[in-house]
Amino acid sequence: MAGQTDMELIKDGVRLDGRKADELREVKIVAGVLDNANGSCYLEWGNNKVYAGVFGPMECHPRHKQKADRAIVQARYTMAPFSVNDRKRPGYDRRSTEISYIASQAFEKVVMVEEFPKASIRVDMQVVEAHAGTRCAAMTAASVALADAGIPMRDMIPACASGKVNDVVVLDLNKEEDNYGQADLPLAIIPSTGEVVLLQLDGHLTPDEFELALDLATSGCMDLYKKMRLALENRYGGSA
Amino acid sequence: MGKESSDKSDSVSSRKLVLPGDLLETKSKPGRGIFRRDGRVHASVLGYSSDQSGYMNVNAITGGYTPKVGDKIVAICVETGPSVWRMDIGASFNSTLHHSESGWKVPFGDTARFLTIGDAIWAEVFMVDAAGSHQISLKKDDCRKLYSGTIVKMGPTNVPRVIGKQGSMITAIREKTQTRILIGQNGHIWIDGKGSDIATAQKAIEMIDNEANSKGLTKKIEKLLEK
Numbered sequence: 469m470a471g472q473t474d475m476e477l478i479k480d481g482v483r484l485d486g487r488k489a490d491e492l493r494e495v496k497i498v499a500g501v502l503d504n505a506n507g508s509c510y511l512e513w514g515n516n517k518v519y520a521g522v523f524g525p526m527e528c529h530p531r532h533k534q535k536a537d538r539a540i541v542q543a544r545y546t547m548a549p550f551s552v553n554d555r556k557r558p559g560y561d562r563r564s565t566e567i568s569y570i571a572s573q574a575f576e577k578v579v580m581v582e583e584f585p586k587a588s589i590r591v592d593m594q595v596v597e598a599h600a601g602t603r604c605a606a607m608t609a610a611s612v613a614l615a616d617a618g619i620p621m622r623d624m625i626p627a628c629a630s631g632k633v634n635d636v637v638v639l640d641l642n643k644e645e646d647n648y649g650q651a652d653l654p655l656a657i658i659p660s661t662g663e664v665v666l667l668q669l670d671g672h673l674t675p676d677e678f679e680l681a682l683d684l685a686t687s688g689c690m691d692l693y694k695k696m697r698l699a700l701e702n703r704y705g706g707s708a
Numbered sequence: 709m710g711k712e713s714s715d716k717s718d719s720v721s722s723r724k725l726v727l728p729g730d731l732l733e734t735k736s737k738p739g740r741g742i743f744r745r746d747g748r749v750h751a752s753v754l755g756y757s758s759d760q761s762g763y764m765n766v767n768a769i770t771g772g773y774t775p776k777v778g779d780k781i782v783a784i785c786v787e788t789g790p791s792v793w794r795m796d797i798g799a800s801f802n803s804t805l806h807h808s809e810s811g812w813k814v815p816f817g818d819t820a821r822f823l824t825i826g827d828a829i830w831a832e833v834f835m836v837d838a839a840g841s842h843q844i845s846l847k848k849d850d851c852r853k854l855y856s857g858t859i860v861k862m863g864p865t866n867v868p869r870v871i872g873k874q875g876s877m878i879t880a881i882r883e884k885t886q887t888r889i890l891i892g893q894n895g896h897i898w899i900d901g902k903g904s905d906i907a908t909a910q911k912a913i914e915m916i917d918n919e920a921n922s923k924g925l926t927k928k929i930e931k932l933l934e935k
Contacts, residue, residue, distance in 0.1 A: 507770065525772065525800040536839065578728075580743070580752060585840040587800045615728050618771025618865065620752040622743065623729030660729045660750070697727055700754060704725055704769055705921055 477633040477645055484645070485514075489638045492628070492688055497609070497699035499616045505592075507617025509699070511609035514642060515599035520609035521592045522617040528588035539584035543571040543591040545606055551598040567603045574607065574627075574656050574665040580620040589619060600646035601629050604654050607666070612696050616703070624696055625665055627656035628688035630681040632673060637680045639688045651677075655685035659693045662686075723756040726766055732757055734764040741766030755865075769921060773798045773864040773894040775842045779833045780851075782859060782896035783844055785825050790817045795829070795844060798864065798894040805831065809845040828854040828898065830890050857888070857900030860910050862917035864895035869920045870913055877916070877929065884933040885909040908933065 477484060487493070493514030502508035505521030512518075528534040528542075545567040549558045571591070579589060591614065593606035604627035611624040631641045633649035641652055651671030657664055673681060726732065730751045738744060741753045742764060751757065755768040775781075775797065786802055787794035791814070793805040805823075807814040812822050823829065832848040845851065862870070870891060871878050882889055887901030887909045899909050912929050919925055 506772065527801055584800060585838070587840065615754045616770060618753055618755075618768050620741070620743075621728040622745070622750070622752065624727065658729075660731075661745075700727055701725060704754065 475644070475648055477648060478636050478638065483633075483638065483642075485642055487640075489636055490684055490687070492640045492691055493642065495692065495695050497612060497695055499612050499699045499703040505613070505617070507613045507615070507619070509609040509612035509616060511605055511612070513601065513605045513608075514640075515597060516595070516602055516605045517597040518602065518605045518609045519594045519596060520606065520613040521594075522590065522610070522613045522619065523592075524589040524617075525584040525587035525619070526590070528586060533588070534586045535581075537585055538581040539579070539587040539589055540581065541572045541575040541579055541589045541591060543568050543575060543593065543610065545571060545593045545595070545603065547595040547598060547602070551595050551602075567606070570666055570668070571603070571607050571610065574625060575610070575614065577663070577665045578621045578623050578625055578658060579614065580622065583620055589614075600641050600643040601654070603627070604629050604656070607656055608692060608696065612699055615700055623658045623660045624693065625656045625658055626689040626692035626696060627654060627666060628685050628692055629654040630685035630688065632671065632677060632681065637673075637677055637684060639684045651681070653678075653681045653685060655682065655689060657686060657689050659690060723758070725755075726751040726757045727754055728752055732759075732764055732766075734759050736762050736764040739763035739765035741768055768865050770863060771865055772800065775799050775803065775833045775836050775894070777833055777836055779893040780890075781831055781833060781844065781894040782854070782890060782892035782898050783829050783831050783894075784859070784896070785823050785827045785829075788819045788824065791819065793819055793823050795831075797833075797842075797844065797892075798861065798896055799842070801841060803833070804841070804843045805829075805846065806843060809834070809843065809847055811847045823853065828859055830854055830892075830898065854890075854898055854900075857898050858906055858910065860897045860899060860913050862895045862897065862913060863920070864893065866917050866920040867891060867893060867895055869925070870897070870916050872926070877926065880930065880933065881909055881912050885912075908935075 496512040498510045501510045507522040509520045591610045595602045607627040630639045632651040633645045651673045656666035732749045743752045751766045753768040755766040783795035783797045786796045791807045794802045797803045831844040834845040835843040885905045885908045890898040
Protein backbone atom coordinates (compact mmCIF):
# COMPACT_ATOMS: atom_id res chain seq x y z
CA MET A 469 0.00 0.00 0.00
CA ALA A 470 3.06 2.17 0.10
CA GLY A 471 2.76 3.16 -3.52
CA GLN A 472 0.88 2.55 -6.72
CA THR A 473 2.40 0.74 -9.63
CA ASP A 474 1.47 -0.48 -13.06
CA MET A 475 3.27 -3.70 -12.28
CA GLU A 476 1.14 -6.76 -12.88
CA LEU A 477 1.29 -8.54 -9.55
CA ILE A 478 -0.96 -11.40 -10.58
CA LYS A 479 -1.43 -12.78 -14.07
CA ASP A 480 -3.77 -15.62 -15.04
CA GLY A 481 -4.12 -16.52 -11.36
CA VAL A 482 -0.36 -16.85 -10.91
CA ARG A 483 1.55 -14.43 -8.68
CA LEU A 484 5.04 -12.99 -9.15
CA ASP A 485 6.65 -15.78 -7.14
CA GLY A 486 4.65 -18.47 -8.94
CA ARG A 487 2.10 -19.06 -6.20
CA LYS A 488 -1.66 -19.35 -6.64
CA ALA A 489 -3.93 -16.89 -4.83
CA ASP A 490 -4.60 -19.24 -1.90
CA GLU A 491 -1.07 -20.56 -1.45
CA LEU A 492 1.30 -19.88 1.46
CA ARG A 493 4.99 -19.22 0.96
CA GLU A 494 7.25 -22.05 2.05
CA VAL A 495 7.43 -22.25 5.85
CA LYS A 496 10.14 -23.89 7.92
CA ILE A 497 9.84 -24.00 11.71
CA VAL A 498 12.43 -25.34 14.14
CA ALA A 499 11.67 -25.41 17.87
CA GLY A 500 14.23 -25.21 20.66
CA VAL A 501 17.15 -23.62 18.82
CA LEU A 502 18.53 -21.45 21.64
CA ASP A 503 20.19 -22.87 24.76
CA ASN A 504 19.89 -19.82 26.98
CA ALA A 505 16.17 -19.13 26.57
CA ASN A 506 13.55 -21.23 28.39
CA GLY A 507 11.87 -21.81 25.04
CA SER A 508 12.78 -20.79 21.52
CA CYS A 509 11.96 -21.09 17.85
CA TYR A 510 13.48 -20.24 14.50
CA LEU A 511 11.14 -19.64 11.62
CA GLU A 512 11.69 -19.12 7.91
CA TRP A 513 8.67 -17.98 5.96
CA GLY A 514 9.50 -17.24 2.36
CA ASN A 515 12.44 -14.87 2.74
CA ASN A 516 11.48 -13.88 6.28
CA LYS A 517 13.77 -15.11 9.01
CA VAL A 518 12.69 -14.76 12.63
CA TYR A 519 13.96 -15.89 16.02
CA ALA A 520 11.75 -16.01 19.10
CA GLY A 521 12.81 -16.66 22.68
CA VAL A 522 10.74 -16.96 25.85
CA PHE A 523 11.78 -16.33 29.45
CA GLY A 524 9.74 -16.78 32.60
CA PRO A 525 7.40 -16.70 34.32
CA MET A 526 9.62 -14.38 36.36
CA GLU A 527 9.19 -11.48 38.74
CA CYS A 528 7.62 -8.58 36.84
CA HIS A 529 9.71 -5.45 36.44
CA PRO A 530 8.98 -2.57 36.60
CA ARG A 531 6.88 -3.44 39.62
CA HIS A 532 4.11 -0.96 38.91
CA LYS A 533 3.21 -3.16 35.94
CA GLN A 534 2.59 -6.18 38.18
CA LYS A 535 -0.96 -7.48 38.40
CA ALA A 536 -1.88 -8.91 41.81
CA ASP A 537 -4.08 -11.66 40.37
CA ARG A 538 -2.32 -12.68 37.18
CA ALA A 539 0.82 -12.58 35.08
CA ILE A 540 1.41 -10.18 32.24
CA VAL A 541 2.96 -11.05 28.90
CA GLN A 542 5.69 -8.63 27.88
CA ALA A 543 6.26 -9.23 24.19
CA ARG A 544 9.00 -7.37 22.37
CA TYR A 545 9.24 -7.25 18.60
CA THR A 546 12.42 -5.88 17.07
CA MET A 547 13.92 -5.78 13.61
CA ALA A 548 17.64 -6.17 13.11
CA PRO A 549 19.37 -3.22 11.36
CA PHE A 550 20.32 -5.58 8.52
CA SER A 551 16.84 -7.07 8.11
CA VAL A 552 15.79 -4.56 5.44
CA ASN A 553 17.29 -2.94 2.34
CA ASP A 554 17.85 0.48 3.86
CA ARG A 555 19.66 -0.04 7.15
CA LYS A 556 17.10 0.24 9.92
CA ARG A 557 18.03 2.38 12.89
CA PRO A 558 18.29 -0.15 15.70
CA GLY A 559 15.95 -0.16 18.67
CA TYR A 560 12.30 0.62 19.31
CA ASP A 561 10.29 2.72 16.92
CA ARG A 562 6.59 3.50 16.57
CA ARG A 563 5.92 0.43 14.47
CA SER A 564 7.69 -2.09 16.73
CA THR A 565 6.03 -0.56 19.81
CA GLU A 566 2.64 -1.15 18.22
CA ILE A 567 3.42 -4.71 17.16
CA SER A 568 4.87 -5.55 20.59
CA TYR A 569 1.70 -4.25 22.21
CA ILE A 570 -0.76 -6.15 20.01
CA ALA A 571 1.33 -9.33 20.32
CA SER A 572 1.29 -9.03 24.14
CA GLN A 573 -2.48 -8.65 24.08
CA ALA A 574 -2.91 -11.64 21.76
CA PHE A 575 -0.69 -13.92 23.90
CA GLU A 576 -2.46 -12.87 27.12
CA LYS A 577 -5.62 -14.37 25.63
CA VAL A 578 -4.08 -17.86 25.40
CA VAL A 579 -1.44 -18.02 28.13
CA MET A 580 -2.88 -19.08 31.50
CA VAL A 581 -1.85 -15.85 33.13
CA GLU A 582 -4.04 -16.48 36.19
CA GLU A 583 -1.67 -19.25 37.29
CA PHE A 584 1.22 -16.85 37.90
CA PRO A 585 0.17 -13.81 39.95
CA LYS A 586 2.56 -10.83 39.89
CA ALA A 587 4.76 -12.54 37.31
CA SER A 588 5.87 -11.59 33.84
CA ILE A 589 6.35 -13.80 30.81
CA ARG A 590 8.81 -12.26 28.40
CA VAL A 591 8.52 -13.04 24.72
CA ASP A 592 11.29 -11.68 22.52
CA MET A 593 10.87 -11.71 18.76
CA GLN A 594 13.80 -10.76 16.57
CA VAL A 595 13.34 -10.29 12.84
CA VAL A 596 16.63 -11.14 11.15
CA GLU A 597 15.40 -10.76 7.60
CA ALA A 598 12.18 -9.06 6.56
CA HIS A 599 10.17 -9.71 3.43
CA ALA A 600 6.58 -8.73 4.33
CA GLY A 601 4.44 -10.46 6.93
CA THR A 602 7.00 -10.27 9.72
CA ARG A 603 4.47 -9.60 12.49
CA CYS A 604 2.67 -12.82 11.57
CA ALA A 605 5.95 -14.71 11.27
CA ALA A 606 7.18 -13.35 14.61
CA MET A 607 3.95 -14.19 16.44
CA THR A 608 3.86 -17.70 14.98
CA ALA A 609 7.46 -18.28 16.08
CA ALA A 610 6.70 -16.85 19.51
CA SER A 611 3.75 -19.24 19.92
CA VAL A 612 5.99 -22.22 19.26
CA ALA A 613 8.60 -20.79 21.65
CA LEU A 614 5.95 -20.40 24.37
CA ALA A 615 4.92 -24.04 24.00
CA ASP A 616 8.60 -25.04 23.93
CA ALA A 617 9.12 -23.16 27.21
CA GLY A 618 6.42 -25.29 28.85
CA ILE A 619 4.18 -22.32 29.61
CA PRO A 620 0.56 -23.38 30.24
CA MET A 621 -1.64 -22.16 27.40
CA ARG A 622 -5.12 -22.75 26.07
CA ASP A 623 -3.77 -23.12 22.53
CA MET A 624 -1.02 -21.93 20.23
CA ILE A 625 -1.83 -19.02 17.96
CA PRO A 626 -0.85 -19.13 14.31
CA ALA A 627 -0.85 -15.79 12.51
CA CYS A 628 -1.16 -15.27 8.76
CA ALA A 629 -2.04 -12.36 6.48
CA SER A 630 -4.24 -12.09 3.43
CA GLY A 631 -4.74 -9.08 1.20
CA LYS A 632 -5.74 -7.68 -2.15
CA VAL A 633 -3.54 -7.20 -5.20
CA ASN A 634 -4.73 -6.22 -8.67
CA ASP A 635 -8.33 -6.58 -7.36
CA VAL A 636 -7.74 -10.23 -6.42
CA VAL A 637 -7.93 -11.40 -2.80
CA VAL A 638 -4.77 -13.40 -2.08
CA LEU A 639 -3.20 -15.22 0.85
CA ASP A 640 0.14 -14.35 2.46
CA LEU A 641 1.45 -11.25 0.68
CA ASN A 642 5.10 -11.13 -0.35
CA LYS A 643 7.15 -7.97 -0.37
CA GLU A 644 6.08 -6.65 -3.78
CA GLU A 645 2.44 -7.42 -3.10
CA ASP A 646 2.66 -5.74 0.30
CA ASN A 647 4.31 -2.62 -1.12
CA TYR A 648 2.19 -2.22 -4.23
CA GLY A 649 -1.01 -4.11 -3.33
CA GLN A 650 -4.35 -2.65 -2.31
CA ALA A 651 -4.91 -4.20 1.12
CA ASP A 652 -3.17 -6.18 3.84
CA LEU A 653 -5.06 -8.07 6.58
CA PRO A 654 -2.96 -9.81 9.24
CA LEU A 655 -4.94 -12.27 11.35
CA ALA A 656 -4.18 -14.47 14.36
CA ILE A 657 -6.65 -17.02 15.65
CA ILE A 658 -7.08 -19.62 18.37
CA PRO A 659 -7.44 -22.74 16.22
CA SER A 660 -9.48 -24.83 18.68
CA THR A 661 -12.21 -22.22 19.10
CA GLY A 662 -11.82 -20.04 16.03
CA GLU A 663 -11.54 -16.89 18.17
CA VAL A 664 -9.72 -13.95 16.64
CA VAL A 665 -6.88 -12.56 18.79
CA LEU A 666 -5.39 -10.20 16.23
CA LEU A 667 -6.93 -8.52 13.22
CA GLN A 668 -5.61 -5.46 11.46
CA LEU A 669 -6.44 -3.99 8.10
CA ASP A 670 -4.40 -1.66 6.01
CA GLY A 671 -5.96 -0.52 2.72
CA HIS A 672 -9.45 -0.92 1.32
CA LEU A 673 -11.69 -3.97 1.00
CA THR A 674 -15.39 -4.22 0.20
CA PRO A 675 -17.49 -6.18 2.74
CA ASP A 676 -17.51 -9.19 0.39
CA GLU A 677 -13.77 -9.00 -0.16
CA PHE A 678 -13.26 -8.69 3.58
CA GLU A 679 -15.23 -11.90 4.21
CA LEU A 680 -13.21 -13.68 1.55
CA ALA A 681 -9.90 -12.34 2.91
CA LEU A 682 -10.88 -13.41 6.43
CA ASP A 683 -11.73 -16.95 5.28
CA LEU A 684 -8.50 -17.15 3.31
CA ALA A 685 -6.36 -15.94 6.23
CA THR A 686 -8.16 -18.36 8.58
CA SER A 687 -7.39 -21.31 6.32
CA GLY A 688 -3.78 -20.05 6.09
CA CYS A 689 -3.61 -20.01 9.90
CA MET A 690 -4.90 -23.57 10.08
CA ASP A 691 -2.26 -24.74 7.57
CA LEU A 692 0.37 -22.97 9.60
CA TYR A 693 -0.91 -24.54 12.82
CA LYS A 694 -0.18 -28.00 11.40
CA LYS A 695 3.40 -26.92 10.67
CA MET A 696 3.79 -25.54 14.19
CA ARG A 697 2.63 -28.86 15.64
CA LEU A 698 5.04 -30.73 13.40
CA ALA A 699 7.96 -28.56 14.57
CA LEU A 700 7.24 -29.40 18.23
CA GLU A 701 6.63 -33.08 17.46
CA ASN A 702 10.00 -33.21 15.68
CA ARG A 703 11.71 -31.70 18.67
CA TYR A 704 10.08 -33.92 21.26
CA GLY A 705 9.94 -37.18 19.34
CA GLY A 706 6.29 -37.18 18.27
CA SER A 707 3.86 -39.75 19.58
CA ALA A 708 6.72 -42.13 20.26
CA MET B 709 16.01 -37.67 49.93
CA GLY B 710 13.54 -36.53 47.35
CA LYS B 711 10.47 -38.53 46.58
CA GLU B 712 11.97 -41.70 45.19
CA SER B 713 9.12 -42.56 42.91
CA SER B 714 8.62 -41.89 39.27
CA ASP B 715 5.42 -40.47 37.85
CA LYS B 716 6.79 -40.76 34.35
CA SER B 717 6.44 -44.14 32.73
CA ASP B 718 9.80 -45.63 31.88
CA SER B 719 8.58 -47.20 28.69
CA VAL B 720 8.84 -44.51 26.04
CA SER B 721 6.64 -46.43 23.61
CA SER B 722 3.38 -46.18 25.58
CA ARG B 723 3.28 -42.40 25.82
CA LYS B 724 1.48 -39.90 23.65
CA LEU B 725 2.81 -36.42 22.99
CA VAL B 726 0.19 -33.70 23.41
CA LEU B 727 0.43 -29.98 22.69
CA PRO B 728 -1.32 -27.07 24.45
CA GLY B 729 -5.01 -27.03 23.52
CA ASP B 730 -5.22 -30.68 22.46
CA LEU B 731 -8.49 -32.39 23.36
CA LEU B 732 -8.04 -35.38 25.66
CA GLU B 733 -10.65 -38.11 25.39
CA THR B 734 -11.12 -39.36 28.93
CA LYS B 735 -13.66 -40.16 31.61
CA SER B 736 -11.09 -39.71 34.40
CA LYS B 737 -10.91 -36.79 36.79
CA PRO B 738 -8.80 -33.84 35.68
CA GLY B 739 -5.28 -33.84 37.17
CA ARG B 740 -2.13 -31.89 36.32
CA GLY B 741 -1.36 -30.00 33.11
CA ILE B 742 -4.93 -29.79 31.86
CA PHE B 743 -7.82 -27.34 31.69
CA ARG B 744 -11.54 -27.65 31.03
CA ARG B 745 -13.46 -25.98 28.27
CA ASP B 746 -17.19 -26.67 27.75
CA GLY B 747 -16.97 -29.67 30.08
CA ARG B 748 -14.18 -31.29 28.08
CA VAL B 749 -10.59 -31.79 29.07
CA HIS B 750 -7.73 -30.21 27.12
CA ALA B 751 -3.95 -30.25 27.61
CA SER B 752 -2.51 -26.94 28.81
CA VAL B 753 1.16 -27.80 28.44
CA LEU B 754 3.41 -29.63 26.03
CA GLY B 755 3.94 -33.08 27.48
CA TYR B 756 2.98 -36.73 27.62
CA SER B 757 -0.58 -37.61 28.55
CA SER B 758 -1.24 -40.32 31.09
CA ASP B 759 -4.62 -41.68 32.12
CA GLN B 760 -3.87 -43.56 35.32
CA SER B 761 -5.60 -44.31 38.64
CA GLY B 762 -8.68 -42.35 37.66
CA TYR B 763 -6.82 -39.14 36.84
CA MET B 764 -5.98 -37.55 33.52
CA ASN B 765 -2.59 -35.89 33.71
CA VAL B 766 -0.26 -34.24 31.25
CA ASN B 767 3.34 -34.57 32.43
CA ALA B 768 5.16 -31.52 31.10
CA ILE B 769 8.43 -32.10 29.24
CA THR B 770 9.73 -28.57 29.72
CA GLY B 771 8.93 -25.72 32.06
CA GLY B 772 9.91 -24.06 35.29
CA TYR B 773 9.45 -25.13 38.88
CA THR B 774 6.15 -24.52 40.62
CA PRO B 775 6.60 -24.97 44.39
CA LYS B 776 4.26 -27.38 46.17
CA VAL B 777 3.93 -27.78 49.92
CA GLY B 778 6.05 -30.71 51.09
CA ASP B 779 8.57 -30.56 48.22
CA LYS B 780 12.15 -31.17 49.31
CA ILE B 781 14.41 -28.73 47.54
CA VAL B 782 17.96 -27.41 47.34
CA ALA B 783 17.88 -23.63 47.86
CA ILE B 784 20.62 -21.03 47.48
CA CYS B 785 20.74 -17.84 49.53
CA VAL B 786 20.54 -14.68 47.40
CA GLU B 787 19.75 -11.98 49.96
CA THR B 788 19.77 -11.56 53.72
CA GLY B 789 17.34 -9.39 55.68
CA PRO B 790 17.21 -8.57 59.40
CA SER B 791 15.08 -11.63 60.16
CA VAL B 792 14.71 -13.51 56.87
CA TRP B 793 16.78 -14.97 54.08
CA ARG B 794 15.68 -14.76 50.45
CA MET B 795 16.41 -18.05 48.74
CA ASP B 796 16.65 -18.96 45.06
CA ILE B 797 14.69 -22.18 44.51
CA GLY B 798 14.44 -21.97 40.73
CA ALA B 799 10.81 -20.78 40.78
CA SER B 800 9.41 -17.54 39.31
CA PHE B 801 9.99 -15.80 42.64
CA ASN B 802 12.59 -16.14 45.35
CA SER B 803 11.42 -17.97 48.43
CA THR B 804 11.56 -16.70 52.02
CA LEU B 805 13.23 -18.53 54.88
CA HIS B 806 12.13 -16.89 58.12
CA HIS B 807 14.51 -17.10 61.08
CA SER B 808 11.81 -18.88 63.11
CA GLU B 809 11.87 -21.67 60.50
CA SER B 810 15.65 -22.04 60.54
CA GLY B 811 16.09 -23.94 63.82
CA TRP B 812 18.85 -21.50 64.83
CA LYS B 813 18.54 -18.86 67.51
CA VAL B 814 19.16 -15.82 65.32
CA PRO B 815 19.64 -12.39 66.96
CA PHE B 816 17.79 -9.62 65.04
CA GLY B 817 19.96 -8.38 62.16
CA ASP B 818 22.46 -11.21 62.49
CA THR B 819 21.12 -13.56 59.80
CA ALA B 820 24.28 -13.45 57.67
CA ARG B 821 26.26 -15.12 60.43
CA PHE B 822 24.23 -18.31 59.89
CA LEU B 823 23.58 -18.24 56.17
CA THR B 824 25.15 -15.84 53.75
CA ILE B 825 24.78 -15.14 50.04
CA GLY B 826 25.77 -18.20 48.03
CA ASP B 827 25.19 -20.70 50.84
CA ALA B 828 23.01 -23.69 50.03
CA ILE B 829 20.48 -25.56 52.13
CA TRP B 830 18.37 -28.71 51.88
CA ALA B 831 14.89 -27.50 52.80
CA GLU B 832 11.18 -28.15 52.52
CA VAL B 833 8.49 -25.94 51.03
CA PHE B 834 6.01 -25.45 53.88
CA MET B 835 3.77 -22.64 52.67
CA VAL B 836 2.53 -21.55 49.25
CA ASP B 837 -0.16 -18.88 49.08
CA ALA B 838 -2.62 -17.90 46.38
CA ALA B 839 -0.64 -14.78 45.52
CA GLY B 840 2.25 -16.97 44.41
CA SER B 841 4.66 -16.31 47.28
CA HIS B 842 6.13 -19.24 49.18
CA GLN B 843 8.15 -20.00 52.28
CA ILE B 844 10.59 -22.77 53.03
CA SER B 845 11.62 -24.38 56.28
CA LEU B 846 14.79 -25.92 57.70
CA LYS B 847 13.01 -27.53 60.64
CA LYS B 848 11.69 -30.62 58.84
CA ASP B 849 13.16 -34.15 58.79
CA ASP B 850 16.71 -34.11 57.45
CA CYS B 851 16.76 -30.45 56.36
CA ARG B 852 20.09 -28.74 56.94
CA LYS B 853 22.73 -26.37 55.65
CA LEU B 854 24.91 -27.92 52.95
CA TYR B 855 28.66 -27.66 53.30
CA SER B 856 31.14 -28.61 50.52
CA GLY B 857 29.89 -30.41 47.43
CA THR B 858 28.55 -28.90 44.24
CA ILE B 859 25.12 -28.03 42.86
CA VAL B 860 23.96 -29.03 39.41
CA LYS B 861 20.89 -27.32 37.97
CA MET B 862 18.59 -29.23 35.64
CA GLY B 863 15.04 -28.98 34.33
CA PRO B 864 12.58 -29.75 37.15
CA THR B 865 10.44 -31.75 34.72
CA ASN B 866 13.30 -34.23 34.29
CA VAL B 867 13.71 -34.90 38.02
CA PRO B 868 11.66 -38.14 37.88
CA ARG B 869 14.05 -39.44 35.21
CA VAL B 870 17.09 -38.84 37.43
CA ILE B 871 15.37 -40.73 40.23
CA GLY B 872 14.19 -43.56 37.99
CA LYS B 873 11.71 -46.33 38.79
CA GLN B 874 11.75 -46.94 42.54
CA GLY B 875 14.91 -44.85 42.65
CA SER B 876 16.83 -47.23 40.37
CA MET B 877 18.68 -44.56 38.41
CA ILE B 878 19.85 -42.49 41.37
CA THR B 879 20.85 -45.59 43.34
CA ALA B 880 23.03 -46.68 40.43
CA ILE B 881 24.68 -43.24 40.19
CA ARG B 882 25.25 -43.09 43.95
CA GLU B 883 26.73 -46.57 44.16
CA LYS B 884 28.91 -46.38 41.06
CA THR B 885 30.35 -42.95 41.85
CA GLN B 886 30.48 -43.27 45.64
CA THR B 887 28.92 -39.83 46.04
CA ARG B 888 26.26 -38.39 48.29
CA ILE B 889 23.44 -36.86 46.25
CA LEU B 890 20.37 -34.88 47.23
CA ILE B 891 17.77 -34.37 44.54
CA GLY B 892 15.61 -31.30 44.97
CA GLN B 893 12.18 -31.39 43.32
CA ASN B 894 13.14 -27.97 41.94
CA GLY B 895 15.84 -29.51 39.73
CA HIS B 896 18.75 -28.35 41.88
CA ILE B 897 20.91 -31.37 42.69
CA TRP B 898 23.59 -31.40 45.37
CA ILE B 899 26.50 -33.79 44.91
CA ASP B 900 29.30 -34.40 47.40
CA GLY B 901 32.24 -36.77 47.32
CA LYS B 902 35.67 -36.93 45.73
CA GLY B 903 36.32 -34.40 42.95
CA SER B 904 36.53 -36.91 40.11
CA ASP B 905 33.48 -38.79 41.41
CA ILE B 906 31.45 -35.58 41.53
CA ALA B 907 32.46 -34.90 37.91
CA THR B 908 31.25 -38.34 36.81
CA ALA B 909 27.94 -38.00 38.66
CA GLN B 910 27.48 -34.51 37.24
CA LYS B 911 28.11 -35.81 33.72
CA ALA B 912 25.52 -38.55 34.21
CA ILE B 913 22.91 -36.10 35.53
CA GLU B 914 23.55 -33.64 32.70
CA MET B 915 23.18 -36.48 30.21
CA ILE B 916 19.83 -37.47 31.73
CA ASP B 917 18.68 -33.84 31.55
CA ASN B 918 19.67 -33.52 27.89
CA GLU B 919 18.28 -36.86 26.78
CA ALA B 920 15.44 -37.28 29.26
CA ASN B 921 12.98 -38.49 26.67
CA SER B 922 15.19 -40.70 24.53
CA LYS B 923 15.06 -44.47 24.43
CA GLY B 924 17.64 -46.66 26.19
CA LEU B 925 18.70 -43.94 28.60
CA THR B 926 19.33 -46.37 31.47
CA LYS B 927 21.82 -48.32 29.35
CA LYS B 928 23.63 -45.16 28.24
CA ILE B 929 24.02 -44.04 31.85
CA GLU B 930 25.26 -47.50 32.90
CA LYS B 931 27.85 -47.32 30.13
CA LEU B 932 28.95 -43.85 31.22
CA LEU B 933 29.32 -44.97 34.82
CA GLU B 934 31.29 -48.10 33.91
CA LYS B 935 34.05 -46.00 32.35
